Structure formats: structure tokens, C-alpha cells
Amino acid sequence: MRHPTDGTLRRLVDEPAGVADADRAHVAGCPVCLAGLAAAQDDAAVAGAALRVESDADVDAGWQRLSGSVAADPTRPGAAVHRGPRWRALLRSPAVAAVAAVAVLTGATAAAATDWLQIFRTEQVVPVTISRADLVALPDLSAYGDLKVIQAPHVREVADAAAAEKATGLETPRVGELPRGVTGAPAFQVGDRTTAEFTFSLAKAARAAGPTLPTPPPGLDGSRFRLSAGPGVAAVWTATHGAPALVVARAVAPTAYSSGIPFATARDYLLSLSGLPEDVAAKLRSFSGDGRTLPFHVLAEELTSAPTEVDGVPATLLRSRDGVLAGVVWVEHGVVTVVGGTLDADEVLAVARGLR
């Protein structure tokens, strides 16, 4: 009889009832399998000890927190529950990381430079629709290198529009006429300029991709890319249930810089690794040649997007498929503006077009 597999030996360690009698009988009389079993027991014990952690979750407190979040806004999971800064969670997200990677690696072909060279400046944004299934296939950027936040945005609330303008140097958007149901004065939040640096690591990429890793272009290993955005300001009108009813946000749009190899080279290589379907990758490539169009991700199952315009400037209208949220985003003179909320499309467009 053939030796049982390593998987069968492993199951003998902690769920022997699930192993066939014939396999058990074989192992009991086979020195090779007994040695394998002992090794499996050792490794399982080490892993068990390594992963042991005390956890005494308070179910009542947890439920209170969850039900509060659900009641506050069922359409934006996690919005009310994060204790840490949201940008940190965003950076951790594979979706954002992948898009950030594309953004960072997007742009005109630039010659190698010894100093930071601006290779990308957002002048317009374009939605790229990605399905959830494709999103699952996207890698975490950290699998390809190290992402380091150089300057954190320190998002904070300030007293009023004047304080927001002082903190950011940006003109605070003023809404001409509030949509029906949105009342009162907004709260103002500001964030500082944010810079993240990504260093490509061939060793990490090789570990992530395994033997299938395509040969990287020369000079890619250790190449550094910087992405900066902000400062930014947001005016937030809160509904009675605590969720934003209307948000008008404005920020200095992202720019990217390189200290390394030509970007088209790096971009194409990253896209070949990313696990994205070819049609999405091709779309990203096509957007990225001009050094000024920032593709951003729209989840197919959640949002629809449509081109529109705000005072003659091309814009993108986003609507959640359940009809609860709508938003419009556009870039003008290097500043990205977003108007969104629990509103319908006509309402956000009216606000956007009425901004002063």
C-alpha cells in the first residue's frame, strides 16, 4: 500500500476519526509514516503555541457597537466603528493599494533621475470598474515591496470654514443651496498633505508570485515611488442618525514621483503581476500614458459610474446600486472635488454646480 499523504498524517494528529482505518493501520506499522507523523505533531504543537492568544470578547458590548453602526448607516460598513484613522485602513486595503500602485506607476515615461521627479499630476479622474471577483484576485501592494507613510494626513475637525482654509490653504467650498432634508451648519474636517513611499522589492514579489514571476526589468528592484495628495478639507452635514447626509470635499489631487526606472516599464510589469483580467489591465494602461489621468476603482457590484460635467469640467457621477448614495467627482486646476451623500444624482449635481 502507498504511504498516506502528509495531509492524512496531519489529520491523524488532531482528528484521527476522520482518517480511514486502512491508513491508520498502515501508519501504525510503517516507520517512515511514524516519523512523518511525529514531525507533523511537532510542527502542529509549535504552530498551536505560536498562535495561542487570549481573547475574551464581550458579546453584549460588541452587539451594542454593531447595532449602533448598522442603525447609523447601513450602507457604509465600518464608517462608524473604526477607532483608528480611516486613511490607515484605506492604505491597508488591497483595492486601494493596487489602485495606488497603478497610480504611482502611472504616467509618462520618465528617464531615470537621481532626484525625485514628478511623473504624474492628476488633472482628471477616470473610473475603472472592477468586479468583486477581480478585486479578490488583486494582490496587496505590500506583497511587492514596502509601503511607508512619510507624512500622515492627521485628519481633524476644525471650528469653521476660516480655520479650515487657514489649515489647508484651500478655499473651502461653499454650497449655494442645500438639498431638501439637509439642514444646519456643516462640520469642517481637514487633513494635511500626505505622502507615501513605495519601494519595489524583487524578493517580496518573487515570494508572492512564486515560480511564475516573470523576469523583472533591470533596475526595478529597489526603485522608489512617491505618491502625495492633499491637503484637503471636507464640509460635512450630518443627518440626525449620525451619518453624513452631504459631504463636500476638496483636496490637492495626487501627484507621483519617481527616483528610478521608466514608469511605463514598471507599470507594465506590475500590471502583468497583479492578477487583473487583461481587459482591466489594458484599460489601466490606456489611461496611464498621459501622466495626468488618475484611474480610480469602482466596484461593479456596488456602484455605477457615468460621465457628466460640472460647469464645463468633465466629471464622474457615481451612484450606489441600492440608490442610497450618490456622488460626483472632478478635478480642476490640480484640485479634486467630491460632492456626495445620501442623496440622489440630481441633488448632488445641483450642489456641485452651485458651489461657490
Add this chain to the structure above:
Amino acid sequence: MKQDRELAVPAVLWPAGRGGASGRAERKDGVAVATPAGRATVRADLEQVFRAAYPRVVAVAARVLGASDEAEDVAQEVFLTFGRSSVPAGEAVGWLSVAAAHTALNHLRSRRRRAGREVAAGAAPAAGPDVADEVVTLDERRRVRAALSRLPHRQAVALVLRHSGLSYAEVAAALKLSSGSVGTTVRRAESALREELNRHAPSH
């Protein structure tokens, strides 16, 4: 700035790696949540599932993260997603466990942990109050998390689920594997984890 990202990229809070959470508010057995918008629903069995599964979901995330406060954040994210999903009730525990493991691993892989985080999280060392012991324990915990983050994602998830008490059949169902493959995957993960721990072991 914060809000525009949330509006533009709502998908970031979905557990990566599971396509199963595609159910939306159109569930017939969902109930309307009392919000001014009044158009979104959450599933009716959310509280029942939450109360039954929350400790396990937190434990799965804690095993990955080594810190229970962050694990509770992950659990909240996962349950919020679950609440809007149409995952069959019979598959809830498996789905939630996988989602917690995936989400926690994604957190783990990208974060740069602040020094002392685990101290603040109350991850008390097992061996008494001695400060030297505590430092050693914290260092070991960091090594474990680093090693875990270097494992192939699927292996890491299978490993964490099995060590969180899911049976082979439950892990198999949750990860769409055969029971035989679960043993193989867990075995490889344990072997790889040990190698990683040995490779990065302190020299003293």
C-alpha cells in the same frame, strides 16, 4: 478627503478574498432599518448569528493579529458586511471565520505596528509579571505575526481556521477544499511557519 474616499471606494471594507459576500440589500428576508433614507436592509438573523459567532470571529482575528482590540475592529467590519449579505445562515460561521482571517491577514500584511501595541492590547505574557519575560514574549509575538504574514494567503487562512477550532470539514467547506486538501494545506502551513520562525529566530 476622508469622505470622498469612502464614497469612491466603498469596497475597501469588504473582506478581501471572499466573493461570497455579494448579496445586497435586496434580500427578501431582510428587514428595513429605520434610517431616514429607509432604503437599506440588514438581514433579520444578524443579532442571532452575531451572538452565537462573535467570540469565535474575534478569536480568529486575534489569532492572526495577536491583539484583541484590533481583532474586535475586524470582527465589526466582518459582521457589518455579513449583515448586508445573503450568505445562507448555515454557512455563516464558516463565512465569517474566513472573512475574519482574510481581513485580519490583510491588516497584518500592510501595517507597520507601533511599538508597544500589544502591551496596550493587554496581551499578557503567560509566564508571570517579570519584565524580561514580557519583552521576550512580545518579541516572539511579533515574530509570529511577521512569519504568518509571509505565508501564502490560503495556507495562512487554513492554518488559522484549524487552530481556531474549525473542523476539517468546516475548513473544507469554508475554503471550498476537499477534506484531504485541508490536511495537506495545514501541514504545509505549519511547516512553513516553523521554518519562518526558525529563520528569524533571535541569535541568542
